[in-house]
Amino acid sequence: MIKFNINDTEVEVEPGCTVLEAARQYGFDIPTLCHHEAVAPSGACRLCMVELREGDWSKLVASCIYPVAEGINIYTETERIQNVRKWLFEMLLAKCPASTEIKEMASKYGVDSTRFPAENPDEECMLCGLCTRVCEEIVGLSAISLVDRGVYKKVGSPFAQPTDVCVACGCCVSICPTGAMRSRIDAVRRTPAVTLTPLAL
Amino acid sequence: MINGNTALNIDNIRLNSHEDLDALRQKIIDSHDPDQPEVLVCHGTGCIANGSKEVMAAFEKICADSDIDVKVMPGIKATGCQGLCSKGPLLRINPQGLFYQQVKPGDVEEIVQKTIIGNEPVERLLYKDPKTGEAIHTEEEIPFYNLQERIILKNIGKIDPTDIHDKISVGGYQALAKALNTMTPEEVVTEITNSGLRGRGGAGFPTGRKWQGALKAVEKKGGPVYVVVNGDEGDPGAFMDCAIMEGDPHAVLEGLILGAYALGANKGYLYIRAEYPLAVKHLEMAMEQARAHGLLGDNILNSGFSFDAQINRGAGAFVCGESTALFTSIEGKAGTPRPKYVRSVEEGLWGNPTVLNNVETWANVPLIIEKGADWYSKIGVPKSTGTKVFCLVGKVNNVGLVEVPMGSPITKIVDEIGGGIPSGKPFKAVQTGGPSGGCIPNRLKDTPMDFDSLTQAGAMMGSGAMIVMDEHDCVVDVGRYFLRFLEEESCGKCIPCRLGLTKMREILDNFSSGKGSEKDIEDLTSLAKAIQDGALCALGTSAPNPCLTTIKFFKEEYLAHVNDQKCPAGVCKDLITYSIDPDACTGCRSCARQCPQDCISGKKKEVHVIDEQKCIRCGICMDTCKFNAVLVS
Ligand SMILES: Cc1cc2nc3c(=O)[nH]c(=O)nc-3n(C[C@H](O)[C@H](O)[C@H](O)COP(=O)(O)O)c2cc1C
Ligand code: SF4
Ligand code: SF4
Ligand code: SF4
Ligand code: SF4
Ligand code: SF4
Ligand code: FES
Ligand code: FES
DSSP states (O other): OEEEEETTEEEEEOTTOBHHHHHHHTTOOOOOSSOOTTSOOOOOSOTTEEEEEETTEEEEEETTTOBOOTTOEEESSOHHHHHHHHHHHHHHHHHOTTOHHHHHHHHHTTOOOOSSOOSOTTOOOOOOOHHHHHIIIIIOOOOSEEESOGGGOEEESGGGOOBSSOOOOOHHHHHOSSSHHHHHHHHHBSSOGGGGSOOOO | OOSSOOOOOOTTOOOOSHHHHHHHHHHHHHTSOTTSOEEEEEOSHHHHHTTHHHHHHHHHHHHHHSOOOGGGOOEEEEESOOSOGGGOSOEEEETTTEEEOSOOGGGHHHIIIIIIITOOOOGGGBEEOTTTOOEEOBGGGSHHHHTSOOSSSTTTTTSOTTOHHHHHHTTTTHHHHHHHHHOOHHHHHHHHHHHTOBOTTTTOOBHHHHHHHHHHHHHHHOSOOEEEEEEOOOOTTOOHHHHHHHHOHHHHHHHHHHHHHHHTOSEEEEEEOTTOHHHHHHHHHHHHHHHHTTSSBSSGGGSSOOBEEEEEEOOSOGGGGSHHHHHHHHTTSOOOOOOOSSOTTTSOGGGSOEEEEEHHHHHHHHHHHHHOHHHHHTSEETTEESEEEEEEEESOSSOEEEEEETTEEHHIIIIIISOOOTTSSOOOEEEESGGGSEEEEGGGTTOEESHHHHHHTTOOOTTSEEEEEOTTSOHHHHHHHHHHHHHHHOOOOSHHHHHHHHHHHHHHHHHHTTOOOHHHHHHHHHHHHHHHHHOSSHHHHHTTHHHHHHHHHOHHHHHHHHHSOOOTTSOOGGGOOEEEOTTTOOOOOHHHHHOTTOOEEOOTTSOOEEOTTTOOOOOHHHHHOTTOOEEEO
């Protein structure tokens, strides 16, 4: 077992655990958007940042991927963390104004407005990549992926063409934390989305 | 070598010992008549752009057509960057060691007649002392060169990079032969550790410690270990790695083979930026020639040690220079950084221990092995040993490749070696470390250029680009420039970088159109901190540096944009107006003829005026006016 501290409280977990898993096990609250037990962590959303302190030295790490280690000191509510969260939420509110999930989560952490103008009022997707990871790792199909890079990145099928690779299992829709995949799946499937809900014959 | 002494037929012979290497070296030296003229034509990027290929062709043609005595028939070599790129195309003529600048194909006939045959310099092609105007004959007398300490660049510009014999004649592969014969792998690692060498790719990680880390990982989990060259150089303004790969490819290769020997690696990769075809070609030739000589491949120099390497061409993205992205790219996947809480010396290529070092780092290795850690660690300053190659660019008189001991003050590089800025005034700032670095103001010009001093100043060594700025460079605009570059280069995986850089740039856009507030400066700083803390890889965490340093050192210039709606440097278009000084205007009409808006009026020989309403602030009139009559405010 590995012993270490979260917010000055000693915790004990199995080796190989991540800091996020340990924190949740002990009831410490850490927000996450791109993390899901079903798929491998990717460290993309950066909402789960926690502060690792060693004497005067400290740095922020993503708790969903950071492995626990003996004797480390982790803090989940420092000024630096709050600053990162505040800006992430402000940017997400402007980027995905249509997502009620993001609005609710931001509000929970005290961010109710943003200094940035909304870009596209209908946008919900924040490119966490959960949909593409579930399709690749669980469904085993990779019908969708994150295409393009940087500011042009988006979720889609290859060459933005409808694809027969997709079997309409719906996993991507159900894992999507913002509801964005609901409207996107139509563009992925060659046959219309109705087939997505298996008919009870 | 094109002409001259090629009688020596010693190609493709396998060397089986240090003695074989020495014998070959002696043979090459003996076959070369020291009095035979030799023309070295710079074929670095800058000189090729200025027409050095045409100069070379002219030499070949004129020498072939004329009836020069074989005794003075020059050997003509294309070399790597000779250093003083702003004066290119450059030429060196041996045996006199003459240094010719800005040579055109039309000059070649005269050079052949006067210098090659007549043994006399062509005065007008010589370098002129900027103060006295006096002609200087050789490189050694030119301050740009004699104030440098060139150990990495020593052979670049002097040897033919496509000919391994040229390299062997100046001591190439001596370090490798020495190590294979007289040193254990552990001794090589120890030597590198003791030298104090730190990685030249930007972060300055101690190379010896990295190698030891890899050895420990191998001990722990076994399996293969890889050595990799990072040649993805993508910083705007940086071309030193390119110059090293193009101009002295064997130095990188020899370093890599030594590293492989030290670490027990049998396979290596050279990851080279897609935009560097000449570097790829020269390294390919170098590897092929090294293999033929038994210096690469199976049983190197009959020592029992085998190692080979292959070239991977970069995917053309700046982020692929980041270690984890580089590995995924070599593995054939999209080059996206992955979180690395496990160090890549432990889990690099295909999850195996991997040592990745920068081109210049590898090029230092043979020097250290040949001359010893003691010798090396005396160069530079205690915590940053050795030299560093910088690319001096921007508003500076001598643009080019500069190598100085670590810890040399900025002013030595910019003012003494670089010859200051063209206007003769003090420079305004220097951007070190490219898009991840910082902007250092003139008042800190004594800052030593070493890893720790630069980090302390909020900047970074980065790869070694030094962009010099004068009073016509606006710091807000500089911040925007680097952010725009990184916005384009961000892989988009994590939110702080993908969204945050755009948001920072948009706030700066507002400043440059006079729409900002002091609160925006605060927000910008706080958002920048969130990106530094939150981004996944170093592209994102270092991206705010240029902007943050300009706020730190040039706050008043930001306030001028925000409070007074003024751009003191006269760059931000929305905040400036052009006018004509009636006392200086001669009425020559040049500006009026050039103005794309047709908004300058006035009769010939009378004072002209600009119609502010129609003016689009393109600045053409200002560049055109020979009488400095166009003013900007
Ligand atoms: C966005 C980004 C780009 C980089 N580009 C390069 C590069 O082009 N060349 C390089 O040597 N290192 C580059 N680095 C640094 C490498 O990740 C790595 O630290 C370096 O190659 C290690 O070699 P060194 O220890 O010899 O410096 C880059 C880092 C980042 C974050
Ligand atoms: S569609 Fe949903 S799951 Fe997929 S990247 Fe967007 S927000 Fe994440
Ligand atoms: S519905 Fe299609 S795209 Fe979505 S997870 Fe299933 S197969 Fe993949
Ligand atoms: S910091 Fe930028 S480049 Fe690095 S992983 Fe995040 S988005 Fe990609
Ligand atoms: S700045 Fe351009 S548009 Fe304005 S007056 Fe000069 S040349 Fe004409
Ligand atoms: S170019 Fe200069 S001197 Fe000539 S008309 Fe224009 S402002 Fe006057
Ligand atoms: S949950 Fe850890 S980075 Fe998104
Ligand atoms: S390219 Fe010729 S001197 Fe640099």
